[in-house]
Amino acid sequence: MIPIIPVRDSRPVIARADAATAANAYLKPGIINLSALPPLALYIHFPWCVKKCPYCDFNSHEAQGGFPEEEYLDALRADLESALPLIWGRKIYTIFIGGGTPSLMSAAGLDRLMSDVRTLLPLDGAAEITMEANPGTFEVEKFRSYRASGINRLSIGIQSFNAQHLRALGRIHNDDEARRAVEIAHATFDNFNLDLMYALPSQTMAQATEDIRTALAFAPPHLSLYHLTMEPNTYFAKFPPSVPDDDLSAEMQDMISDATTAAGYQHYEISAYAQPGRQARHNLNYWQFGDYLGIGAGAHSKLSFPHRIVRQARFKQPKAYMQQMAAGHAIEEEVEIGRSDLGFEFMLNTLRLTAGFEPNLFSERTGLGLNAIEAALNAAEAKGLLYRDHKLIRPTLLGQRFLNDLQQLFLVD
Incomplete structure (x- = not known):
């Protein structure tokens, strides 16, 4: 089972730290910085x-x-x-x-x-x-x-x-x-x-x-x-x-x-x-890596906060879901998406769009710089699966036909 991570506030807790220390803490591995929340x-x-x-x-x-x-x-x-x-x-x-x-x-x-x-x-x-x-x-x-x-x-x-x-x-x-x-x-x-x-x-x-x-x-x-x-x-x-x-x-x-x-x-x-x-x-x-709240039996959510993105899953069986809700327990599983997984999760969705996306959308939705997936972008371009310039990143016709192969290039071991 995915470990449950309680979410009570949209910011990580930083005890007894001055402003400079706090700012540096937000840049450590596992912390992201979203300038604005997605739709x-x-x-x-x-x-x-x-x-x-x-x-x-x-x-x-x-x-x-x-x-x-x-x-x-x-x-x-x-x-x-x-x-x-x-x-x-x-x-x-x-x-x-x-x-x-x-x-x-x-x-x-x-x-x-x-x-x-x-x-x-x-x-x-x-x-x-x-x-x-x-x-x-x-x-x-x-x-x-x-x-x-x-x-x-x-x-x-x-x-x-x-x-x-x-x-x-x-x-x-x-x-x-x-x-x-x-x-x-x-x-x-x-x-x-x-x-x-x-x-x-x-x-x-x-x-x-x-x-x-x-x-x-x-x-x-x-x-x-x-x-x-x-x-x-x-x-x-x-x-x-x-x-x-x-x-x-x-x-x-x-x-x-x-x-x-x-x-x-x-x-x-x-x-x-x-x-x-x-x-x-x-x-x-979904395909532009926006946010969604899912309610109901087995529903999934993806919710962004200024310094983290979490996924949730409700109880799957209808009877169990209703029983748990009656007891005040909506969520069966919750996990924070790690920095190392964000590039793959973003590209898993956006590469489904035939017209692609603007490069700055990656930073807007993940809080990371595009350099985080630079190696995978270069590999995809070299294989003829991806086209990119300073205004656009999109799958080629070959990339659309072999979409699974293209998406897997962004999967970090």
Whole structure:
């Protein structure tokens, strides 16, 4: 288990030291200096779903016989209240309600949740508030209520418009329900995302092309297109299906790039495509190494303070989480990110952005000078995986294709 590090104040304790000694202490290994705190987002985890998909490694649990909505909402409010001293005075710019299947929540439950959030936190006037939804749970009136409660963006887990592939993926919706869900989203929300996967079991190039063609025909503001992977501790990891080989998968990836570009979408992150101005602001905050408070079962947080950055994890099992929250214990694990790990963690996120980042963002978000990763930058540039100048650092097309290799160059032994 990661050791618990109590956080009570945003500055390290320095006893009986004059100003000069204190200043020097902040420069010793393990201490960083942030000139300003990054933007802050809120993630809320809803851990239940109708049926666990064979590829899913998220913290989700089948809601057999229902779920304790009121008890869980009580726990979420208590969790948020307990976290307030860590984020006091900071504005929330984006909210993401993920799962699981948050659209299982009742309209009244979602309204209560949003009311609690607005009561306890200062929200930016233009906050992006996203909720994940499963096509198998779409009801027109329910989603109108969600919109009235403050949700202004949906992320819909389509995965495929092909009935054969939906069955292979263990999805609870069929191809007609997938199309109906997008139509309801179009009618109810100005902004939404469609999640799709490719390189599916027994998928042909023609079938992958048809999925992308169907998705683009709906003109969604945002598309997330993921390569199916066999994640550890999933059914597919134990019983792998027959999937397209690397060459066919690469051809599918090239097809996706060509089709989305032709339709006017910007490929702004390794798996994300958006119409101009419709990038996912919540996810951009992750990829730019911003801060996020995560509440709910198994939720993770990354929080910055002037002289340290910490990560937290809530209790994972819903029952344990609610019991611990009732006893006043929100956090199961907490650890400070060491100086030697900050470069890798920053680059692990920012290298997912196809347009890269400005060099000064590294210092702004890590409190370190760019020279801390100079050797890795030189190695990546020499391998043709990275482009950089005084205004920009970004992965090359080769770096995007071999992103794992590029990211690992920044991993310190």
